[in-house]
Amino acid sequence: MEKQELICCLVLVFPAVCLQSPTDCSEVQKLFHLNEIGPIKTVPETPRTGSDLQVCDSLSLTCCTKNMEVRYQTAAQKNVQNLLQMTSSSLKTLISGNVAEFQEILKNLTRQTEYYINSLFNSTYQNIPPEANGLLRELFTDIGLFMLGSELGVEVSVYRFFDGLFPLVYNHLINPGLTGISSVNAECIRSYRRPLNPFGSFPKQLADEVRRSLLPTRVFLQALNLAIEVINTTDHLQCSAQCTQALLKMLYCPHCQGLTQSKPCMGYCLNVMRGCLASVEEIDGQWREFVRSVEEASSRLHGAQEPEQALLAVHLPIINAVMHAQRNGPKLSAQVHKVCGHADRTAGESVSIQQEGSSAGAPRQAARKTFSSQRKEFVTSLRHYRTFYAVLADRLCVSELASSDGMSCWNGADVVKSYTLRVVDSGIKAQAVNPEVIVKGPDPVMHQIIDKLKHVNQLLQGKAILASGMLDVIEKGSGEPDLLSSGDCDDEDGCGASGHGEAGKPMQVAEPQTPDKVNDRRRSSTQMKTVGADLESASGHETRVGLLTLTLLFIIAHLCG
Template sequence: MSGSGAALLLPLLAAALLGAPGAAQPAGEAACRSVRAAFQVLQPGAKWVPEGPVPGTDLQVCIPKGSTCCSRKMEEKYQAAARLNMEQLLQSASMELKFLVIQNAAVFQEAFEIVVRHARNFTNSMFRTHYQSMGPRALKFVGELFTDISLYILGSDISVNDMINEFFDSLFPLVYSHLINPGFPDPSVEMTECLRAARRDLKVFGNYPKMMMTQVSKSLQATRVFLQALNLGIEVINTTDHLKFSKDCGRALLKMWYCSHCQGLLLAKPCAGYCSLVMQGCLAGVLEIHNLWREYIGSLEGLTKGMRGIYDMEHVLLSLFSVVRDAIVHAQKNEGKLSTAISRLCGHAQQRQIRSANYPEDLFIDKKVLKVTHVEQEETLSSRRRELIAKLKSHSSFYSSLPEYICNHSSAVQNDTLCWNGQEVVERYSPQTTRNGAKAQAGNHEVKMKGPEPVISQIIDKLKHINQLLRGMTLSRRKAPEKNPEEEEEESGDCDDEDDCGRGSGDGELRVRNQLRFLA
């Protein structure tokens, strides 16, 4: 066949399959039989399908210019199918992103729990090894502290300062009776309360409780906001996955995907430009999320970049045992002053007893002991966060690209030729230019926009709130107040992931693995 003959044959073939462009297509009996068969696949049972062409005067959306193959009941079923198509396409579009966020939220929550558990075990090991005389009572206070830390990460209203103050208040009576004043019997209830009350006034543990409050508070706050942000990301995606579309949107979807069937044009596909208009109208509220979603990813990236040093809970919690140890050593070094002060403050409650001349073995410990040693270079929380952000950034345009994704996956004709425009098959569709977003839909003649759904408005408000929290965390680090020399000394132990911190050698080291392996 010659090239010119083939060129003439293509329009004829298209006309046979789609109907002549630009003309109304009264349904014939043969066409209606095909429609009947196709509808039965979609909706088993043929009781709503006319035997042949009908006037269709009761139709509300697929209004015919001549006869039609559809009944009013078929129109309703087609609209339900169109809504289902839309929901499935949205869920398909978000599947990869949704899995990414859900998986990482679960992995990070589990990893944070593992860090807390390791930190508690390290602290318990320090007490068992070097302060045996304190016995299980110290372990009880350690357990309570790390339980409060876990609850705080999960959103509890408990104050970090309160939990740390309670820990040191509870610890001091043990330190006093077993280390500072060894040989004394366990203090009475009255004496215990006096010691607890005196602990802060006398600064028994120096500035270590304050340093611990600063480091734990900053690292846990960053961790908590990070988890909150991931969980909100899941909520945003779930909300947009299960939208209830407006009546006007449902009618527009029916018109775009199924009204051609009523004319017997089963092979007609919507024009890409027409599909884009319908999607921009149906998804106008969702598309309002776009800028906030991009800001969410950018703000989350800013937070993760700053989660180092005292903002890194992995570094802070796994080194917490050494802060507790140093606090106890500080109290021991000042035992003379403390004993005198306690005798003055709590003398009425103190039962005097001859002090033993022999100091217990756990009175002092070698400062070289219990250095943190990194034993393996494995995947860290920090590297996992960087990997998550890199993947999230590839989805930063997820919401603005939804109309294009749905049209591409619903067989829209990309070149807008010989395609369905909602009423008939046209040789060429001239798309109306409309920008994304609710405000831009005033001129959209395919879908009337009445404002975002309440559920979308709620999600927008939540995104604004979490973005504000994330920005606040970032700004607080940029504008950190100047430290006095004492605070500088307190925080000199901070280190980033790249630093070679805490490496040591020699006998008596507690080998700590503070780089966690992720299985997910």
């Protein structure tokens, strides 16, 4: 009777399934080869003593050698990396696919807007030669690249456009009687555009408006590219030596005992994976904030900051700049004569009259989705991944690695009915009491990723822009630093640096003016005058909304007519 009680007590204290030495290693050989861990000859045909093993040591005979242990360790790390990539693949596809869609939509939108504004410009100023089309095309190319993250500053592109436009305006609008000017005179006029300031404050106004209205779109796209970088980094996690040994013990040490079908207990798996992914799961807080910030930034991309409206608004400062130069034509002519001398006329050249609709070919068919509809769908889908990093370890165990409830499982030493050790929480701090993995501290690479997420969250929320006055990290310089304000003065204060004409004066919001003289009297020119007259009675937000509405009506009438 006493012996039976003793046996019952031993069963209660040690509830493990009796672990016997494997009788042969054929199944281990088969899986070792099929899983491409190594050649079959690496695996012994019969069990042996495992005194030389460092992790999968056992008092009984084993099918493993020291060489196999090294190969199993590499395979365990590769298996987990593959699982990480498989688990994050839907999230990565969602973000990268939408980034590609956004870029394509913006490229198409930029091309279409270039065509519309080119037609608008040419129908208003038909004496301007075709060179103006190339200038507009280059300007819109640069604006498109700015939205997609190019380091080229907006001021550089805008001022280069007006530099090239001035000789054309001077020769064909201010002095239409000239049959042509030499290349020397044209270069002189172009080089003195900024000191002469023929276009008033409108070049600076255009640069400011483009940067201000399209910067949120630029930040939005760059934030998504950072999200892809985060996923790529966590997908290629570099495991510590302690983690790699724990993975080996959990996934392949059972094979050494011939238990090739055994899976780790759920609690055991959670301890190992939470320990190995502790630094990755530290991303959780900033990732949740990232998803929320993307959602809020998306909701702010409307009205003047919607790419469609921001691009359509580009034409107003250009038209006003040309009107300003025409209105001050006599003064500009005197200044040009003083600086560049009288124009050398070239014989036999005539002014090329640009015909309506010939500037950029037929407009492309509108994209199936607008930027607005695409980003709304994307944000809705992204919201489902808000807790992705919080439950990453748990997801790997539940879906792939661990044994089902109620089944016998591997606890790291034996096959048992259940795991009896404490299961720790996620995160670095909780791993101090992890019984399976020693976690020494945060991973430096993950720490850098967290810092990047913090910064991009600040950009999405507008905090970094408000703190510095400009996007220091994402827009690394405009290319013309002397045009930027210094000290505590910014664009909203109405001041700027000196030395480049319009940039040295307080920016004033000029009202659209009716041209003093426009050579062409066609219907489209009359419509533009009507637009200018209507806008004179508006101000502030109403001016922008009214402008865009009238512009769209004009485009429709122009294309249909």
